[in-house]
């Protein structure tokens with residue numbers, strides 16, 4: 001229980017581990033202490049505090065690849081998963097293989113209830129063009145809820161300068177949408193920080209980044225951007241949608257940021 005915030009504990013997939021309850025004060029204190037610290041320090045704290053009830057979702061973006069590189073020597077047993085919607089680029093899936101080769105980490109694929117063929121048959125065609133929110137809900141959010149069950153914290157690769165929602169995040173925060181703590185170790189990094197780190201450590205990354213795709217999601221909802229465009233302009237281009245909703249935090253009152 002988090003000071004009035006109920007927390008479900010579906011630990012069926014985890015070993016029985018006794019942990020000290022999370023408190024709102026602890027999250028606030030940790031965030032204040034870790035603000036300005038290196039991503040590795042934030043990750044180390046997260047591992048010490050939450051492992052094995054710590055997990056990470058990755059879409060194999062540049063930021064996520066940096067975190068995997070940092071996490072591997074700290075605790076390679078942290079469960080890392082990818083929401084495999086069935087609509088990802090082949091290049092994205094190849095990054096998973098390269099990460100396995102480099103770090104020995106096998107990123108788990110979390111899939112929706114239906115295959116793409118079943119889903120499109122059920123809806124009379126693809127939903128991404130006519131109702132992307134429903135498509136993201138069915139193929140990302142619902143599987144994510146299932147994947148997070150039993151965990152007490154998850155790691156995200158968001159940066160504050162990506163969207164106005166992300167600008168309001170904290171290094172450590174309560175994620176009321178999924179009912180667990182959220183660590184954002186790269187929150188204060190810039191795009192330049194990310195790419196300097198990747199090049200310095202020769203970290204595997206999605207080759208589409210070199211073809212004008214700064215932000216990569218599912219292929220139907222991602223296009224290359226022109227020079228000078230916002231780095232997320234290629235996501236759900238032509239619509240107001242800029243987030244799949246997974247990183248729009250709901251606080252205790254349920255208000256999204």
Ligand code: SF4
Nearest residue numbers: 128132135136218221
């Ligand atoms: S990003 Fe597009 S294809 Fe992927 S789940 Fe969302 S709407 Fe569907």
